[in-house]
Amino acid sequence: MKPTDTDATHILAADHRTVEGLFEEFEKASGSDRKAKLAEKICTELKIHAQIEEEVFYPALKGKIDDDLLKEAYVEHDGAKMLINDILASGPEDEYFEAKVTVLSEEIRHHVKEEEKQHDNMFQQARAADVDLDALGERMLARKGELKRQAETAGLPPAELVTM
Ligand SMILES: [Fe+2]
Ligand SMILES: [Fe+2]
Numbered sequence: 001m002k003p004t005d006t007d008a009t010h011i012l013a014a015d016h017r018t019v020e021g022l023f024e025e026f027e028k029a030s031g032s033d034r035k036a037k038l039a040e041k042i043c044t045e046l047k048i049h050a051q052i053e054e055e056v057f058y059p060a061l062k063g064k065i066d067d068d069l070l071k072e073a074y075v076e077h078d079g080a081k082m083l084i085n086d087i088l089a090s091g092p093e094d095e096y097f098e099a100k101v102t103v104l105s106e107e108i109r110h111h112v113k114e115e116e117k118q119h120d121n122m123f124q125q126a127r128a129a130d131v132d133l134d135a136l137g138e139r140m141l142a143r144k145g146e147l148k149r150q151a152e153t154a155g156l157p158p159a160e161l162v163t164m
Contacts, residue, residue, distance in 0.1 A: 006137035008057055009116070009123040015049045016112045023105040032092040039092070039101050043084045046108070047159050048147045050077045052140040054162065057126075060136050065125035069114065073122065074163050076111045080104060081159035088158070 005011070019042060026038040054077065061070060083104045090097065116123040126133065150156055 006134045008133045008136040008140060009126060011137050011140055013116055019045050026101060036092040039087055043088050044151050046084055047156055048144055051147060052143050056136055056140045060131050061126055064129040064131060069122055078161040078163045080107050081161055085158045
């Protein structure tokens with residue numbers, strides 16, 4: 001058996017692919033039940049992802065990568081969290097439901113670009129910095145497991161904003 005890949009940037013990139021796939025499914029889906037289920041799944045994935053980045057990954061990069069990039073990431077998370085909380089609270093009855101999910105997908109696309117796709121992105125900077133990506137990855141996997149269990153049982157509370 002292959003040992004688990006614990007590189008923090010690989011774990012986070014895999015989450016990004018998962019969410020991109022879910023947004024694609026949402027776009028193709030028909031029927032408001034199906035759309036509602038997918039939107040809920042997307043929002044839960046993103047809440048957990050943002051939380052492990054904010055609790056573990058971003059703090060470890062503070063002072064070691066471009067500070068503007070890191071600050072913008074927190075603000076972008078909060079923008080997405082406002083939409084996520086709203087989508088989860090209102091659901092498909094809302095006349096702006098689909099528009100909100102579409103705008104969320106656009107915001108996330110932009111954010112993911114800055115984290116792992118654009119020139120000199122955050123993950124590149126993290127790999128070049130003096131941080132133990134495997135140790136961070138292990139902590140994130142553990143926290144992700146806890147949050148997933150919470151999502152499936154008691155449910156997650158609304159996402160908390162940290163910059164506004
Ligand atoms: Fe991310
Ligand atoms: Fe992020």
